[in-house]
Amino acid sequence: MGHGERGAAMSEGVLLAALGRCVGQANLLVAPDDVEPYIQDWRGAFRGAALAVACPGTTDEVALVVRACREAGTPVVPQGGNTGMCGGAIPDASGRAVVVAMRRMHRVLDVDAVNDAMTVEAGCVLHHVQEAASAADRYFPLSLAAEGSCQIGGNLATNAGGINVLRYGNARDLVLGLEVVLPDATVWNGLRALRKDNRGYDMKQIFVGAEGTLGIITRAVLKLFPKPASRVSAWLALADPAAAVAVLERLRARCADELVAYELIGRACVDLVLAHVPSARDPFRQQHAWYVLLDFAGAVSEHALREKLETLLAEEADRGDLADAVIAQSLAQREDLWRLRESIPEATRATGPALRSDIAVAVSDIPEFVARATAAVHATMPGVRVVCFGHVGDGNLHFNVLPPALSGARADWAKPLYPMLYDVVDALRGSFSAEHGVGQAKRGELRRYKSEAEIAMMQTLKQAFDPMNLMNPGKIL
Ligand SMILES: Cc1cc2nc3c(=O)[nH]c(=O)nc-3n(C[C@H](O)[C@H](O)[C@H](O)COP(=O)(O)OP(=O)(O)OC[C@H]3O[C@@H](n4cnc5c(N)ncnc54)[C@H](O)[C@@H]3O)c2cc1C
Incomplete structure (x- = not known):
């Protein structure tokens, strides 16, 4: 009997009992009020449903949860601080998925000042990572406005950027090693603290920016730097x-x-x-x-x-x-x-529904992009207000647009402007998602703007890691 058939045979009650044994009954949330904070995002833009929320305390518990869900044919949705912008951590509306919330795995395991590296659990809140580095007279440079609630696992899964990318790079540039629970429940221990390691494919980077679609990051070795005086x-x-x-x-x-x-x-x-x-x-x-x-x-x-x-x-x-x-x-x-x-x-949110974007072009193309995009939105909808800001040193702008009349704009007023804006980005060989990812929000854009060859490579990778499509399904691809 294949996994799918066994899954169909396993009742929800049996799975919930198994999950209770995996993480302890107190760490399995099933009551609607308990589950509520995990099934919608902080902006109220995405809402789903879940069979349960499992809160594992160790890597082994994560693996047990993934195994139990796999045997039941149940989708798993990894969730960190739930501060993401694209609905990547929110399950679909079917109510079948189990959310795996990483908040109990919040320990700093080691700070090695000589090697400029620290090992942390994935549920560590970013601000605590920064503090632990600082306590050892070192600096962990990832910094963004959500740092008081986002988790390092979520930062890595979204390849977060923030305000220091110009000097230190994205989350991708700040990771030396990872431990990941794969969709088949294998634990891959890649917790190395090496700056040089050319033994073939760099597997940790496959999971960075994968938005939890290829596995659950459970621990990470992070790069540290001298603390600026x-x-x-x-x-x-x-x-x-x-x-x-x-x-x-x-x-x-x-x-x-x-x-x-x-x-x-x-x-x-x-x-x-x-x-x-x-x-x-x-x-x-x-x-x-x-x-x-x-x-x-x-x-x-x-x-x-x-x-x-x-x-x-x-x-x-x-x-x-x-x-x-x-x-x-x-x-x-x-x-x-x-x-x-x-x-x-x-302040932008307080004005009501706006076009919000997170685009990237080459730094040298920034002036051209701003000129072309501003002209294009004004030509399509005279009277709109451009609210443009961003990490220009990284070529990353939030080119946002407010409606002509600030009150009474329909929630979807800006819908026609998006393809026009992204076409401008694409013409400059830019990206419609610089740092926020794809999640469930930008899957259409991925299909429109990535080449067939690139999407085929991504699908091949997903199929190889997760042939049952149970690891955060419906995200990115
Ligand atoms: C005020 C504010 C400012 C922000 N500023 C920035 C910014 O400047 N730059 C930027 O890049 N982002 C920014 N963000 C977006 C967000 O904070 C980041 O994307 C952050 O990295 C998400 O971390 P999280 O723990 O909240 O992840 P979540 O929102 O919980 O999850 C995000 C994605 O990662 C996956 N995931 C989470 N944890 C794991 C794990 N352990 N293993 C595998 N997959 C996992 C989820 O399934 C989901 O797909 C901002 C958000 C807010 C609210």
């Missing part, structure tokens, strides 16, 4: 994105690794934040069309770093690309500047 932020005013890219190129040439963040912010973003966030203040008296928020970090003193930044910015002002600049003089000022940047998504 100082960090300085500046807010620049510029005429256009071309000036922002030109300044970026010269700053990188002059200071290389000290430039760790470089965020582009359109004026409309600042207006939105000032309107919706009471504590927010405009850093300049005069309005400017575009801004950049940048961070310098280094091994030298804050004073030395600030002096260097002042010199570089003065040179940029002399060249004419910089209309104005302010360097934060205190931690409080630095936090104020970053709050302005990090409040943009919240």
